[in-house]
Amino acid sequence: MTFLDFSASVISSLAWPACVLTIAYMFRTEFRDVLSRLTRLKYKDLDADFGSAVRELEEEAQKIDISPALPPAKAETPTIGTSDRLAEAERLLAEFPEPAVARAWQSVEDALLEVATRLGVVEGANVRSMSLSIIAALVSNGHMDQSTAELLGRMRKLRNLVVHGGGLPISSDEAREFVALARGITERLTETRK
Structure with a gap:
């Protein structure tokens, strides 16, 4: 050569x-x-479609009488905590749908911790690391049905896919559906009594 x-x-x-x-x-x-x-991501065995997953969650939520709730028609001064995070999620929807999903899930975690603390299921827990444990404790103490627990578990997985799943793009409308579902589930959780 x-x-x-x-x-x-x-x-x-x-x-x-x-x-x-x-x-x-x-x-x-x-x-x-x-x-x-792009709203769907498929690689080998991983198949992620945020929009259809949120719609499935909404159908399951409606089966157990949890209605996705739209934000209040009149802007209210948010209080610290769950409603504050939901209001922030709603502000982020148009330009930043992924952080809106993360904030909406944080409102669900806040509501879980508040309910669990109020019912004496946990005390002084860090909900960020214990949401699954809190859900299991609420179910085992009869404060939450299994369908709601499964819905929360799937919402958590979907949130994790968006936040940690390698940048799965989602639309503002899909994020809006997730936020509405989060609002509905937080309303259900705050109505939980002994």
Whole structure:
């Protein structure tokens, strides 16, 4: 193999990757736009579609008489805690749907901790690390039915997929559905009595 043969081999080996990278660079804006509209992610056994998952959760919630609740028609001064986080989630919806989902889930966690503390199920717990334990304790003490517990577990997984799942893009409308479901479940939790 002469030097010219070697050079030709190297150039032909690098031509296709260089061409692909050049095209990708030239159309980077278009690729970004297409990826931002992506609502479904599938890779090997992982299949994530936030919109259909939220709709399934809403159907399950309605079966157990939990209605997704829209924000109040008139803006109210939010109090510290659950309603404050929900109000913040609603403000984030249009431009930042992923953080809106995270804030809405935090309101659910706040409501879980408040109910569990009020009912004496836990005391001084850190709900961020104990939401599953609190749900299990509420079920075992008869304060929550299994369907509601399963709904909360699925909402938690969906929130985790959005926040930690590698950037699954979601639309503002899908986030709005999740926030409405979170509002409905927090209202149900605050109505929980001994």
